[in-house]
Amino acid sequence: MTEIDLEKYTYHLPDERIARFPVEPRDVSKLLVYKQSEIKEDKFYRLVGYLPKDAFLVFNNTKVIPARLFFQKDSGALIEIFLLNPVEPSSVISQVMETTQSCTWVCMIGNKKRLKGKLQGKHTIHETDDLVLEAELIDSEKNHVRFSWNNATLTFAEIVKYFGQIPLPPYLKRQTEEKDYETYQTVYSKNNGAVAAPTAGLHFTEKVLFDFEEHDINYDFITLHVGAGTFQPIKVQNVVEHQMHSEQIVFEKAFVERLLKYHTFVIPVGTTSMRSLESLYWFGVKLLQGDETFFIEKLFPYQDKQAVSIEASLQATLQYMNSKNIEQLVGETEIFIFPGYQFRVCKGIITNFHQPDSTLILLVAAFVGDDWRKIYDFALKNNFRFLSYGDSSLLIP
Numbered sequence: 001m002t003e004i005d006l007e008k009y010t011y012h013l014p015d016e017r018i019a020r021f022p023v024e025p026r027d028v029s030k031l032l033v034y035k036q037s038e039i040k041e042d043k044f045y046r047l048v049g050y051l052p053k054d055a056f057l058v059f060n061n062t063k064v065i066p067a068r069l070f071f072q073k074d075s076g077a078l079i080e081i082f083l084l085n086p087v088e089p090s091s092v093i094s095q096v097m098e099t100t101q102s103c104t105w106v107c108m109i110g111n112k113k114r115l116k117g118k119l120q121g122k123h124t125i126h127e128t129d130d131l132v133l134e135a136e137l138i139d140s141e142k143n144h145v146r147f148s149w150n151n152a153t154l155t156f157a158e159i160v161k162y163f164g165q166i167p168l169p170p171y172l173k174r175q176t177e178e179k180d181y182e183t184y185q186t187v188y189s190k191n192n193g194a195v196a197a198p199t200a201g202l203h204f205t206e207k208v209l210f211d212f213e214e215h216d217i218n219y220d221f222i223t224l225h226v227g228a229g230t231f232q233p234i235k236v237q238n239v240v241e242h243q244m245h246s247e248q249i250v251f252e253k254a255f256v257e258r259l260l261k262y263h264t265f266v267i268p269v270g271t272t273s274m275r276s277l278e279s280l281y282w283f284g285v286k287l288l289q290g291d292e293t294f295f296i297e298k299l300f301p302y303q304d305k306q307a308v309s310i311e312a313s314l315q316a317t318l319q320y321m322n323s324k325n326i327e328q329l330v331g332e333t334e335i336f337i338f339p340g341y342q343f344r345v346c347k348g349i350i351t352n353f354h355q356p357d358s359t360l361i362l363l364v365a366a367f368v369g370d371d372w373r374k375i376y377d378f379a380l381k382n383n384f385r386f387l388s389y390g391d392s393s394l395l396i397p
Helices: 044-050 093-097 156-163 199-203 206-214 253-261 271-288 310-324 359-368 371-381
Strands: 030-035 038-043 056-060 062-064 068-072 078-088 102-110 118-124 130-139 144-149 191-194 218-225 247-252 266-268 328-333 349-352 392-396
Touching (some): 093 191, 191 218, 199 349, 253 271, 266 349
Parallel strands (some): 030 392, 056 218
Antiparallel strands (some): 349 392
8 A cells, every 4th residue: 555645635724714703604605615626605505506417326324322421520530431332132223222222322421430339310391200310331432321210211312412512523623512412413314323414414404405306416315423533633643554444334225226226426415425325345355255244454455356347346236135135235434535546436415615724625635636625725815614513615626
């Protein structure tokens, strides 16, 4: 594997260009349109006018959960437990969010040295009813925390709404506000499990989606539960050595069938949808090689392989689902998309403006080539807002 020098993919982002809050309404944010190497500026609510007639858009319908849980000990010490990945009763996030018993998660733990014994939090639902949530560190090395609660009618998804806080990206440098519980979710969010929003989708409104219907633009949904690793900066000079995080992805069989039908011009909404789609392709390749493991390793796409068409990959996936009699496919991916990657599914992308020295900048550079710098220079010179609550772009190389 050739070295990829991080210094080639950095730029200066002034702090004042980071959007601390979203614009309202969502769809009046700026839209940078990059097509055939030309760049222009418009408003997001006019997006449909720039989409090819045969475009098939893919949205990530994950829902951000209040993953920051705070417990105060009798001593006054504050312990923060940040949910990462479930391990019991299942590793499938959607199943664990619906459990009404107890569950165990891999967590990040703030003030961990003070965590001894069980932690307990209380929340009054009715005047006479106290909801009690207990947290116990059962494996200190792996940071496994078991949660249990005293109301068997409530799911864990409902529990974290009472005790948790929506985790905003650290670069916003502010506390979560009440409004964020609405604005840091997409209007089509559905499946609980993300600790960060798929922010390219934050610009969409019901009106924009209605425009798709009016113009016969096809679209569908997948689920990738965005993990905390999405904010992990690259700290190595040769980016190939960066340790990529793994995230869970979910595909319905009906989606795979639609993708096979509309695969000619696929435009993912966001980097999470792009990583999901490309990972789905590589799962099909694995199946054709006789490997049924849906875990896409970081550098799997860069190993020498015979070319496989997207049709052949998707057909193999559908055949696998039919043989197993399953309607839903759950996998894991740590795919690392950087310059040199050959895209197999995606022909365009709708995405925000990302941090310098990040895996997401590398993904954009892999997709549009050296023009990534021209795009970002234009955005900086024309007062575009950056990062999660910032403006949007449509990139069609």
